[in-house]
Amino acid sequence: MSKIKSLSDLKKIKEEVQSKMKLRENSDNPEQFVQVKVGMATCGIASGAKDTMKFFIEELELQAVDAVVTQTGCMGYCYAEPTVEVILPGKEPVVFGYVNKNKAEEIIDTYIKKGKLVDGIIPISFKTIDE
Amino acid sequence: MKTxxxxxxxxIQNSVKAEATLIEIMVDFNKNKDLCTLKITDNGCGMNKETLSKATDPFFxxxxxxxxxxxxxxxKQNAEMSNGSFIISSEPGEGTSVEADFQLSNIDRPELGDVWNTIYLSLLGNENIELKYIHSTEKGRFELSSNEIRENxxxxxxxxxxIREAITDYIKNSIKEIQ
Structure with missing residues (x-):
């Protein structure tokens, strides 16, 4: 990878990336992306959410999963930080607690790629059988 | 917080919550004065006097x-623990400014840490906010503006x-040069 010495060098890298992106069939429809939201308030940051977020960005890219990784505030589950909300295309959001690197790996491999649920879900939204 | x-x-999240469109982060390391300053200024909604007086209350x-x-x-605790001080000022409708001073050589002063990742993640998470990072030492000054990055x-x-690697490396190397 070429290093940049000033921000105008960023333009060259952008052009390289753009030409590569055209090769990949990339849909502009955001509903087809996996959305990952990392809880990044004081509680999350103090528990290492920064590393978790960085890991998600790097790992999802390495595994070629089309995903958008963003930050969100505190969801009120400070005891279980870092918390991560994952929205698979067309599915209900699922929130995972205590997401360190190992847990993140498990979530990517099992939930995001195969769609199977893993341990450590915080039941935020759930429906009873009556509903 | 370790760093x-x-x-x-x-x-920064406070500024984002206050609907700021411009956030300025200034970090200054001055060995001559044995002082490390962190200043964050935003143009968000600001606070009235009552809220401001409660801002550093952990139960507010x-x-x-x-x-x-x-x-x-x-x-505030970290600043005061490392023989420094903490000032917060705010004007409703104008914005808020937070300044923490640390004694540079104090053993309790938190390290700077991986500020390149912090800046990158903040850029990524706040597309509509102009973010400025200014890092200065007695040897020089480094400035980064999110608008410039986005234009390019x-x-x-x-x-x-x-792009991620280029930006984080750029910040990392630029800081190293003036360290």
Whole structure:
């Protein structure tokens, strides 16, 4: 990878990336992306959410999963930080607690790629059988 | 919070919540004065006197998801523990400014940490906010503006690997040069 010495060098890298992106069939429809939201308030940051977020960005890219990784505030589950909300295309959001690197790996491999649920879900939204 | 970068990442969220469109982060390391200063200024909604007086109270928060608000109190504690001081000022409708001073050589002063990741993640998470990072030492000064980055990218996502690495390396190396 070429290093940049000033921000105008960023333009060259952008052009390289753009030409590569055209090769990949990339849909502009955001509903087809996996959305990952990392809880990044004081509680999350103090528990290492920064590393978790960085890991998600790097790992999802390495595994070629089309995903958008963003930050969100505190969801009120400070005891279980870092918390991560994952929205698979067309599915209900699922929130995972205590997401360190190992847990993140498990979530990517099992939930995001195969769609199977893993341990450590915080039941935020759930429906009873009556509903 | 173990590092200044963690604090920066945290305090910025306050500005985001206050609907700021411009956030300025200034970090200054001055060996001659034995002083390390972190200053974060935004043009958000600001606070009235009553709220401002409660801002560093750990049991005060504007959220309703939980009853504590530790971001500012932790920064204040860290500054005061390392023989420094903490000032927060705010004007409703104008914005807020937070300044934490640390004694540079103090053993309790938090390290700067991986500020390049902090800046990158903040850029990624806040597309509509202009973010400025100014890092200065007695040897020189480094300035980064999110608008400049976005102009050069022309809409290509920051999340692309090459772009991510280029930006974080650029910040890392620029800081190293003036260290």
């Amino acid at each position: 200044l970068s963690d604090h920066i990442l945290d305090i 928060t504007s959220r309703n998801t939980r009853k504590v608000g530790l971001g500012l109190p932790l920064l 990218l022309e809409g290509v996502s920051l999340q692309q690997k090459e």
